[in-house]
Amino acid sequence: MRRVRIFDTTLRDGEQSPGVALNHAQKIEIAHALARLGVDVIEAGFPITSDGDFECVRRISREVRGPTICGLARTARADIERAAQALESAARSRIHVFTSASTIQIEHMLRKTPEQVIEASVNAVRLAREYTDDVEFSGQDVMRADFDFVIRLYRAAIEAGATVVNIPDTVGYGTPQEYGALIARVRDEIVAGRDVAISTHCHDDLGMAVANSLAAVENGATQIECTVNGIGERAGNTALEEVVMAIHTRRDHYRAETGIHTRELFRVSRLVSRLTGMPVQPNKAVVGDNAFAHESGIHQDGVLKHKETYEIMNAELVGREAAVMVMGKHSGRAAFRKALADLGYVTDGAADHGLNDDAVNVLFARFKELADRKGQIYADDLRALVEAGSEVQQTFALDSLQVLSGTHVTPTATVRLVTPDGTKEAAATGDGPVAAAMNAISAATGITPELETYRLQSVTRGSEALGEVSAGVRYKGVTVMGIGLATDVVEASARAWLHAVNQIVAGQARVKSTVTAETP
Structure with missing residues (x-):
């Protein structure tokens, strides 16, 4: 070899x-x-x-x-x-x-x-x-x-x-x-x-x-x-x-x-x-959502009898373990930590790049909030929860969001943010509930980026699936990508906008290279 x-x-x-x-x-x-x-x-x-x-x-x-x-x-x-x-x-x-x-x-x-x-x-x-x-x-x-x-x-x-x-x-x-x-x-x-x-x-x-x-x-x-x-x-x-x-x-x-x-x-x-912010197409080889999925009755029958009838690779070999773990609002912190460890996320605080105790505590709070809304929590939900964890310091954190919208109503959003100086509230209108929520956050923070790209996708299963929003924003020549995760589309959008604002405040964004010379 x-x-x-x-x-x-x-x-x-x-x-x-x-x-x-x-x-x-x-x-x-x-x-x-x-x-x-x-x-x-x-x-x-x-x-x-x-x-x-x-x-x-x-x-x-x-x-x-x-x-x-x-x-x-x-x-x-x-x-x-x-x-x-x-x-x-x-x-x-x-x-x-x-x-x-x-x-x-x-x-x-x-x-x-x-x-x-x-x-x-x-x-x-x-x-x-x-x-x-x-x-x-x-x-x-x-x-x-x-x-x-x-x-x-x-x-x-x-x-x-x-x-x-x-x-x-x-x-x-x-x-x-x-x-x-x-x-x-x-x-x-x-x-x-x-x-x-x-x-x-x-x-x-x-x-x-x-x-x-x-x-x-x-x-x-x-x-x-x-x-x-x-x-x-x-x-x-x-x-x-x-x-x-x-x-x-x-x-x-x-x-x-x-x-x-x-x-x-x-x-x-x-x-x-x-x-x-670039989605993977469902039928992409190896890592696409459908790469190891079988819908045809003939295929299903063959795979149930022997995987190799229609699978040339083992899903577990590329890190795609079956989502058999179910958790809910009654699960405790120890079970939550064990679930993260089973999914491959280090939680003992010893590894250089694993999840330490503080990170687990933050994730556990989000997990309990999600479980109250969604009921059963699957492995994909937990993965999405971990991967949506912010890598920037949260100068502003979302405490509450209220949105009023309808066919004959001007969409209005009210947000309350937790800041180093206490809580801040602001309200704003918009063309729709998402725009209203983003405008309210901008009013509360004083940061008004320009939205360049917006993508919404479902990252887990079921009618109450988690929605992930990727919002590409530009502010004073700087482009950043905000990520938000929630069962509610408007809330996910607000969290993505707030994530982008926190990146801008933290000064972690950088200007994308504008070199036009073709490279290999």
């Missing part, structure tokens, strides 16, 4: 998804989750793009242990030096240098000659090697490039000191046959006999990112670059969970393995979906 390394770029390429803006705390939370998942490399960001990106890469380098921490850089000296500075605290660091390989990008974006591109790449790799022994090199858009030039470019990068050569199909143009053939040529002509890894980075514009990545593995690639849920520029990237489970399930074919702890896949998927 060959070992295939997993290079996760959720925090860099994934965060470039339109509408996504993660703050520092959210990126740190995802980075720790990726470390628990067992990824080999975390591409933490593009340090030159902004002070916020630089600081986030530096924090991840300092706080996250296990994976190699990687920073992206163009072939410019300033980019490389900035990346090196951000990675100083990492136990293992990598600088990822990229340029363009296709004629169309070289002529119209870089405005250089092919020889100038090679010269700049060689100088950049040499400079990066002065800061770390682990340097990755990429030439964008290889599938629309002259393959002879690609070989010359990568040979020069290897001779300059590159330890990983990444072959990015940046615009998702290649087919598995073409892409696999190029990987084989790189393997045979310039990598054979050298201690150099071949990496794959595929986009999903034609729906072939996962297939192309697996074709690369068949032809000698030993690293796959991917994102959780396949998020990323345009149609997204290779989906981490899909390539990992394809390699695991078809070990007989690929003769390869990864170091991923597969039972963490579902939790990480849910975390990334929640923090980015």
